[in-house]
Amino acid sequence: MxxxxxxxxxxxxxxxxxxxxxxxxxxxxxxxxxxxxxxxxxxxxxxxxxxxxxxxxxxxxxxxxxxxxxxxxxxxxxxxxxxxxxxxxxxxxxxxxxxxxxxxxxxxxxxxxxxxxxxxxxxxxxxxxxxxxxxxxxxxxxxxxxxxxxxxxxxxxSLRDYPLLDLADKYYGIGNFYSLLNDYFRSQLYYSKALNIYEVLDDTESWRFILLNELIAMDINFKEFHKAKKSIEDALAIYDTYPNEIDPINLAKVYLNAGTTHLELKEYTNARLMANNALELLDELTEPFYYSIGLELVAMIQTEEGKLKEAENNMYRALNLRKALYLKGESQHAIAAAYENLCDILIRQGALARADQHLSHAFDMLLPHDDFDANHLPIIQTSRARDDEQLIRLMELKTKIFEAKYQNSQNVGFLDASLNVQHKIDSIVKRGLLSFQFQQSKLEFLEIRIAHYAKAIKDALRLYDLTNDVFYLNEAYEFSSKTKALVLQQELNRINALSTNTDKETVLEEQALREHMNGQQASLFEADEADKDSILQEYLIAQNRLDAFLQKVEQNQPEYYNQRYKFLKVPTLEETRQRIPKDLAVVEFFVAKDSIYSFWITKTQFFAKTAPFDDAVQDAIDTFVSQCNSPLQSISPAASQLLFEKTLQEGLQELNGNIDRLSIIPDGPLHTVSFEALSNGNNFVINDYAVSYAYAAALLNQENEMGQKPQWEYVGFGAEYSQQLNEKLKTSKRFFGDELLGQLTMSRQEIEDAAAIFKGVTFVNEEASLSNFFSHASKAKIIHLSLHGLVDFDDPYRSAVIFDDSEEVYLLSPQDLYKNRLNAELVLLSACHSASGKIYQGEGVQGMSKAFLLGGAQNILSSLWNATETSSLLLTNSFLKNIKTGEATDIALQKAKLNYLETATPSQQHPYYWANFIILGEVDSIYPKENSLYLWMGIGVLVLGFIFFLLFRNQMIFK
CATH class of the missing domain: 1.25.40.10 (Tetratricopeptide repeat domain)
Structure with missing residues (x-):
């Protein structure tokens, strides 16, 4: 509702x-x-x-x-x-x-x-x-x-004398504009600009109050309910201090949004209190629209409490008020919302015919000029909805009606019709995604729409169970795969399209504009409060200039546009099978609200598994991850085995053939789990399987389009850092959490040992500078960073790798990797937490690992947590030796870990010391198998020798 x-x-x-x-x-x-x-x-x-x-x-x-x-x-x-x-x-x-x-x-x-x-x-x-x-x-x-x-x-x-209050009002309005575009990221920026100005001006309490209500409404739309509660508290604090400055109608709006927030958090008592507060301030005759919202809110609370008849009566009252307003020429969208909520109530009552009728009215109000199909659903290709989110909600109600009709009739045709609606929802989401230029906007947009795909997967798998038709199994897999790393793939499309379909001047201009925008963003992170407003203004200007430039390129260069927006089709089952070795299984997860779905693909098999996702599983994840992060905590066998049972056990039991490699595409909280450290009751998973990770099946075993032949096989960077590092980071406001960063005393040895394997180039301490990285990294086949890392779990763009701090600029951020494209087939991020970051459902971890993939790297060895220097030295050295002999990256890492476990003392076999490193990316070898050429030459000599022997023997006989 x-x-x-x-x-x-x-x-x-x-x-x-x-x-x-x-x-x-x-x-x-x-x-x-x-x-x-x-x-x-x-x-x-x-x-x-x-x-x-x-x-x-x-x-x-x-x-x-x-x-x-x-x-x-x-x-x-x-x-x-x-x-x-x-x-x-x-x-x-x-x-x-x-x-x-x-x-x-x-x-x-x-x-x-x-x-x-x-x-x-x-x-x-x-x-x-x-x-x-x-x-x-x-x-x-x-x-x-x-x-x-x-x-x-x-x-x-650009006008120096433009009144500040008027400027704040403009920012406020543009924030609303981007909010309507579902661009949460940019909307917040403009609202912040407006709020900053209001706070320094006198007599702006009422404007601050109104703006906070907009923030509340936006947070509700993006399901940030706890953030909404904070803005509600701030707004009501203004009212308590300046009661005479706040118009009663604006206070009622805050109460209504507060009631919605509490309702979404299932805090029904508080929700009812806020709704009643609003209705006491409103008059049905003078403010019929907002009064109808109050009635609607009460009806929604009653619905959740099971008081369906009372809820229906209040919704009809709200609908009649809105109909009267519509006859006077007012907006029809509110009527569509009333029909929507009535439909939901009627579905719960089982009155499906009336629910369907009201839903049709809602579609007619929302899309008065659209064409509809036989089920009275809009034709998406020609749909002109202003509010795609409301359109999606109406579509979801249609799936509920079809599902209820199936329950009444057991006719699977209704479930099939429901699945067709989910395809329409997917088209709406993809259409909305194309309207954004910036990654963060796309991520926020997708985050709240993943639930639609969970419903589609559930419906498709149920149809598969009922019909045994593999078509529906494929449908379920496609819906899962559609959500995987979609933004990452679109960004890779954009980068490739720009470099291959535009001239050099266009590429350089885009890089300059993006670098300027990124620089303003970095300055904003580190700015004092007094400077933030002016820097934020520059940042927004830089954003708009880049946005306008990219739109101009799209209009003037059709080749770029076609590649930039080419449809990101999920690889077919056969395409995925062609990409993977015969000894490997791809395991793709989708974590829904109450289920964990896994799809298993090998050269000869394809099947799905479903396990419950409940508080016990989430607790097991939290427990296991916490224990892996600390050598002082023993690993709970119960937690480890429960996770193994819910994620891998049934699938592994069903695998045929000699499968000893797993490529895992995690989802949601599973991104924090080191799967190779899970226990099957007897051994770690690593004892039986080489494990790698990927963002999406579409990114497995892609062709490596290296821009130039590498000048060096290996380039390594290692630094011990100064004693002042932590203080410098705190001063620059780039230090997160309470964990202090110590000196890396074994960093030099780690990269020098690795360089000896490849006869590579090393940069140690003062030479391990950011400037040297930019000068040399793009010319290396393997890049090794034995350095500290910073992770911001709230803002991915503030994560960084820390180079030697003797220079003024020493932090490598995700944005910096746009400057110099990498050609590396392997990047080793020994930096702590380099595999961590903010997790977006479907899209995965947003942090330094993803930044290096976007920067052009093919494979990333990164760390889920900060282990000891000694174990890191042993593992990376052994891993690189295995790489040099031609082992695939996942097998090279498995052998390195098994070698470590064989030689480590029992106290050092805790997963903390070895399970932090994961390999992300391809599942192939970087080097050909060592001595393979000599082996084939030897075989050739033997074959030729045998032929000559036969010829000689025959010649002797014929004599």
Whole structure:
């Protein structure tokens, strides 16, 4: 169920949504900026038009402009004053919800009348561009909307005398704009800009209160309910301090959003309290829309408490209020939300026919001009929904209806129909994903949509169980694989498309723009509070410039566009089988709310397993990971074996043939687990299987497109660091957590021993600098970093590898790897926690390992936690020796770990000392098997010798 108030700017009946209040502010500014002119014609009619707007007589202005155009006085107006009149007519169309006409008038102002008009103040031009962007937004035409809004903001930010309060209002409006685009990342940035300004200005308590409510609504949309609670506390604290400054209607909105937040957290008592507080402030006659939201919230609480009839009655009351508003010309989206929630209540009651009827009404309201299929579902290719999230929710209700019909009839056709709806949802998600340019925006967008794929997998596997048709097993696997590393693959597409389909100047310009943006982001991390506002402004400008540049490249270079956005098709089963060796099984996990799904693929087999995911499994994960991270804790056999049973046991038992290698594609919390350290009751998994990890099946055994032949086989970097390292990191605000970083006394030995294997190049201590890394890393086949690492589990872009700290710049961040593309077939990150980072469902760990993959590396050896230098030295040295002999990366690591376990004392066999290292990437060899050439030459000599012997013997016989 969805409370309409969680999207208040979309559903407002007075259409005071997103940028509408700021548009009115722009109108006011234009009015105030006018000073009496000698032209009496203009003065007279400008006053009449303004009076009409003030008194909501918008139609009178539409009629008036037609009369004015026929008058000689209008024809004699200069470009500035003629444009001002036309601007007001645009405003009138806008307020009448005639956005097509508003766009026509605004563009006439901006591009025909004011374009070459020297009298036009630049601030007025900015306001007109802003209003034009708003109108395009309401036409669901987001690209020109964004273009005009960004152009407006660039002008405004360049004006030194632009009023701060007006600037804050603009930031607030643009934050709302990006919130509607589901761009959580950028929306937060603009809201922060607005909040920073409000906090330094006097008499802005009411604006801060309103902005906090927007943050609450946005956090609700992105399921960040605990963050929403913090903003609720801040908002109510403002009200407690300045009760007379807060309008009752705005207080009611906060109460409504607070009630929704508590409802989502299943805190029903608090939810009911907030709903009642809101209803006490609202009057059904004067504020029918927000009163209907209060009724809706009460109905939602009653639904969760099982009071379905009471909930239905309250929802009908809310629906009737919204219908009355709709008849007066207000938005239909709120009606769609009411039908949506009624449908949910009726499904729970078992009244499926009525539920289906209400759902059809919801679709009609949301998509009044769309085409529908036989099940009254929209044709996605031609769908023009403004709110894809609401569209997805309606689709999910359709799957619930189909499922309920199956339960009543046992007709599997209903389940098949439900699966078809899930394909439509997938198309909507993919469509939304293409609207973002930046990784973080995509990650936040996908994070809240993974649940849709969990439902699809469950439905497909149930159909497979019922029909034994392998088609549905393939469907389940495809839905799982569609979620794996989608953003990573799209970024790799973008990077490859840029380097192969554009000229060198375009590549260099993109790199420069991205480097500038990344530099501003890094400065923002380290800035003092006094400097944050100006740096944030520069960061946003840099973002917009890069965004505009990439859009221009897409428009002007079709080859780049086609590769950049080519459909990321999940590899077919046969394609995956062709990529993997015959002794390896790929195990792809999908962790749903209550289930762990695993898909097993070998050269000859394909099957799926399902295990429950409950509190006991989550506790086992937490326990096992915690114990692996500390040699002082004994590994719990119960926790280890439970994880083995729920993830691997059944699948391993079903495998045929000589499978002794596993390529694991983890998901969710399983990213923190070292699978080779799990116990099967007798041995560690590593005793029986070589284990590697991958982000997605599509990334297994890809062709290595090395840009140039490596100059060095091996380049290693190692540093002991100075005694002041921790203090430097704290000063630069790049230190996370309580763990202090010690000196790496064995770093030199680790890389020098490794370099001896390959006759490589080493950089130690002062030479292990970031500048040397940039100079040499792109020319190496193997890169070895025996260095410390930093992990930020909240912001992946703040993670870093620490080079020698004697230079001023010594942190390698994910953004830095955009500067110099790597050609390495193997990167060893001995840095602590280099395999860790923020985990996004489906997408995986966002940290340094992924950054190196994006940077061009093929395989990454990284660490889940910080083990001892001694064990790291032994393992990496043994691993590289095995690599040199031609072993595949996973087998090389398995042999290194088994060798360590054979020689280590019992106290040193704890997983802490050896299970931290994991191999991520390919499952092939970097070097050919050592001496294989000589072996074949020897065999050839023997064969030739045998042939000559036979010939000689035959010759002797014939004599």
């Amino acid at each position: 969805k409370n309409s108030n969680s999207l208040p700017r979309k559903n407002s009946p007075k259409r005071m949504t997103v940028l509408r209040p700021l548009l009115l502010l722009s109108i006011a500014l234009l009015t105030l900026s006018w000073t009496p002119n000698t032209n009496d014609f203009f003065s007279l009619y400008y006053q009449i038009i303004n009076d009409n707007i003030k008194n909501e007589r918008y139609e009178a202005n539409i009629d008036l402009i037609q009369e004015l155009k026929a008058k000689s006085g209008y024809q004699e107006l200069d470009c500035y004053h003629k444009g001002k009149l036309l601007h007001k007519i645009g405003v009138s169309h806008y307020m009448l919800l005639q956005d097509d006409e508003a766009v026509t008038f605004y563009e006439e102002v901006a591009f025909n009348v004011w374009k070459d008009c020297p009298e036009v103040p630049i601030s007025e031009m900015a306001n007109t561009l802003y209003n034009l962007g708003v109108s395009y937004q309401y036409l669901n035409n987001w690209e020109p909307a964004k273009k005009y809004i960004d152009q407006s903001l660039q002008i405004i930010e």
